[in-house]
Amino acid sequence: MGIPHNPVIRYNEEEIELAALLRAFSRSQVEFDGHALTQKGWPAMTPTLSTRLQPLSISVFSELNRRKRELLEQGQTFIDLSIGSPDLPPPAKVRKALSEAVQEPEHYGYGMHGQPTFHQAVAEFYASRYGVTLSPQTEVLQLMGSQDGLGHLAMALLNPGDIVLVPDPGYPIYSASVVIAGGELYPMPLREENRFLPNLDEIPQEIAHRAKMMILNYPSNPVTALADTQFFAQVVQFAQRYDILVVHDFAYSELVFDGLRPLSFLSVPGAREVGIEFNSLSKTFNMAGCRIGYAVGKKELLDPLALLKSHLDYGLFLPIQRAAEVALTTDLSLLADQVHVYERRRDTLVNALAQHGWTVNPPKATMFIWARLPNGHSSQKFALDLMEEAGVVVTPGYAFGPQGENHVRIALVQPEAVLAEAGQRMGDHLRRRG
Ligand SMILES: Cc1ncc(COP(=O)(O)O)c(C=O)c1O
Numbered sequence: 477m478g479i480p481h482n483p484v485i486r487y488n489e490e491e492i493e494l495a496a497l498l499r500a501f502s503r504s505q506v507e508f509d510g511h512a513l514t515q516k517g518w519p520a521m522t523p524t525l526s527t528r529l530q531p532l533s534i535s536v537f538s539e540l541n542r543r544k545r546e547l548l549e550q551g552q553t554f555i556d557l558s559i560g561s562p563d564l565p566p567p568a569k570v571r572k573a574l575s576e577a578v579q580e581p582e583h584y585g586y587g588m589h590g591q592p593t594f595h596q597a598v599a600e601f602y603a604s605r606y607g608v609t610l611s612p613q614t615e616v617l618q619l620m621g622s623q624d625g626l627g628h629l630a631m632a633l634l635n636p637g638d639i640v641l642v643p644d645p646g647y648p649i650y651s652a653s654v655v656i657a658g659g660e661l662y663p664m665p666l667r668e669e670n671r672f673l674p675n676l677d678e679i680p681q682e683i684a685h686r687a688k689m690m691i692l693n694y695p696s697n698p699v700t701a702l703a704d705t706q707f708f709a710q711v712v713q714f715a716q717r718y719d720i721l722v723v724h725d726f727a728y729s730e731l732v733f734d735g736l737r738p739l740s741f742l743s744v745p746g747a748r749e750v751g752i753e754f755n756s757l758s759k760t761f762n763m764a765g766c767r768i769g770y771a772v773g774k775k776e777l778l779d780p781l782a783l784l785k786s787h788l789d790y791g792l793f794l795p796i797q798r799a800a801e802v803a804l805t806t807d808l809s810l811l812a813d814q815v816h817v818y819e820r821r822r823d824t825l826v827n828a829l830a831q832h833g834w835t836v837n838p839p840k841a842t843m844f845i846w847a848r849l850p851n852g853h854s855s856q857k858f859a860l861d862l863m864e865e866a867g868v869v870v871t872p873g874y875a876f877g878p879q880g881e882n883h884v885r886i887a888l889v890q891p892e893a894v895l896a897e898a899g900q901r902m903g904d905h906l907r908r909r910g
Pocket residue numbers: 560620621622623624647693696697725727755756757758764767768769
């Protein structure tokens with residue numbers, strides 16, 4: 477398999493809007509305050525997109541978003557199951573801690589870096605939840621959401637010609653970050669018959685030798701799969717043999733169902749020498765808007781990202797750090813309650829779809845259903861028609877990579893009654909379409 481020189485990149489909504497903005501900027505005639513400006517000089521300057529960013533301006537979502545906006549303007553309402561932003565609130569203690577912390581006048585300076593108490597809370601959480609021992613001082617790096625770290629890591633590590641092995645389908649920032657950093661992508665297909673694990677034996681040796689990183693994500697978005705110790709042990713061996721940094725995105729570590737347990741990559745023998753892990757408070761504690769996450773692993777492996785970040789930002793708002801500490805050290809039995817909420821939502825939607833003629837695999841983890849479209853429907857067309865005709869918004873699988881085609885991702889971000897209604901509408905829509 478050749479190396480894709482013109483990778484197909486997929487983006488989330490915010491990234492699409494950014495791309496549209498950048499495209500608008502690169503036109504020869506820029507509108508400013510309603511006036512067309514064509515003269516040289518600020519603010520009529522007309523920067524063009526860098527060659528690197530150009531692939532980012534093409535998107536599967538453009539048509540879907542354009543149509544969604546039009547329909548909203550016409551007054552149509554939707555059940556929106558497209559974005560994985562939790563609808564549940566953070567624990568009450570966390571909200572209380574945040575509101576108290578914002579009252580403190582000394583909390584308004586630059587945060588600069590993670591507070592020692594935050595680092596300590598992450599280390600305790602990792603020890604108790606995943607059996608991984610971390611040095612709070614050197615093996616925890618605070619991030620503005622795990623996206624911050626995942627987005628910047630490639631920039632900190634890649635040189636031209638370096639390859640990154642990414643899952644296909646996979647969460648869009650993995651490929652976008654590599655493109656922005658000027659690296660090359662090598663997609664690893666995730667196939668259902670291989671439990672959505674990449675087949676490492678399929679990776680050609682010359683690719684493996686040029687690869688600098690491998691990105692993995694279990695529990696995975698969008699395919700909802702889990703990894704096991706045996707697979708991670710193979711990854712460790714592969715990484716040792718080819719000198720590759722393994723980057724494990726563990727954002728859904730606490731959304732694992734049916735009594736199964738999450739598996740941290742760092743808990744596998746040898747993994748600490750070859751890999752780092754990203755995690756987040758966004759899904760575990762419903763703090764997505766607070767933008768707080770972290771990377772963990774050996775200091776030497778985290779240092780390049782820490783160095784880049786020391787040039788880019790001044791750290792997190794202190795009250796958010798305080799709220800995150802409270803979340804990580806609170807009574808964690810609430811995590812089990814949350815898992816039950818998602819299990820019930822999953823069952824409700826899977827059953828509603830089945831009753832209306834659409835059988836999908838119930839996920840073992842994450843907040844998504846990864847649903848295969850019968851009869852080879854195009855995911856983009858299906859999602860567009862579903863939105864227009866049934867008023868339900870889902871994400872086309874192609875948005876996560878070519879291997880995601882003929883699937884849609886449905887986010888369990890509404891109460892059960894709404895999901896039951898959505899299931900009925902989706903099933904009926906599919907039946908009408910044949
Ligand atoms: C797989 C995965 N990783 C990372 C993120 C980023 O999460 P955050 O930046 O909020 O920590 C998301 C968000 O949806 C995700 O789905």
